[in-house]
Amino acid sequence: MSDAAPLTRRQKTVGGLKRFGVIFLYFWGLLAISSLHKSLILEESGLPYRQSFAVVNALVLAKILFVAEELKVGERYEREPLIYAMVFKAAIYSVLLAACEIFESLAIGYFRGRALAECLADVGGGTPFGILTTTLLLFVALLPFFGFRELCAVVGEPELHRLLFVKRARLKILDEG
Known part of the structure; x- marks a missing residue:
């Protein structure tokens, strides 16, 4: 048996937000570098558009991974x-x-x-x-x-x-x- 007190709802929420933030930052880094690489290879412009897409995609992937971990x-x-x-x-x-x-x-x-x-x-x-x-x-x-x-x-x-x-x-x- 653990002597630690059970976590409060606030502590669970803060811990979950931290975990989600780490997941998001990891995916955002990967996707941002990937979109930059793709733009350089294809000699495309529109880097700000691709980077904003990387943020949205990172949020979606982080949410999927976070929910799957919770399950x-x-x-x-x-x-x-x-x-x-x-x-x-x-x-x-x-x-x-x-x-x-x-x-x-x-x-x-x-x-x-x-x-x-x-x-x-x-x-x-x-x-x-x-x-x-x-x-x-x-x-x-x-x-x-x-x-x-x-x-x-x-x-x-x-x-x-x-x-x-x-x-x-x-x-x-x-x-x-």
């Missing part, structure tokens, strides 16, 4: 070595996010009266290989995200923060003292 999606390997939980969650969530991207493209295309092939072209070019590649990119992008989250769950947030952000020489002094 305990991917908790199967909680007692296994960390690598299993990291890889499993990255795989599950990358498939979930790719499916949501496909659904979003289909829904927008439906309301705009576009054909199925045109709708899917927005996700990895619309080919099965392109969609698989998009899913694999999501998987690779989510590996460090879930790696840090799983490590934080095991080590504890204060200790992980100390390990990541305190100078190594100071860590040795703290450990010896």
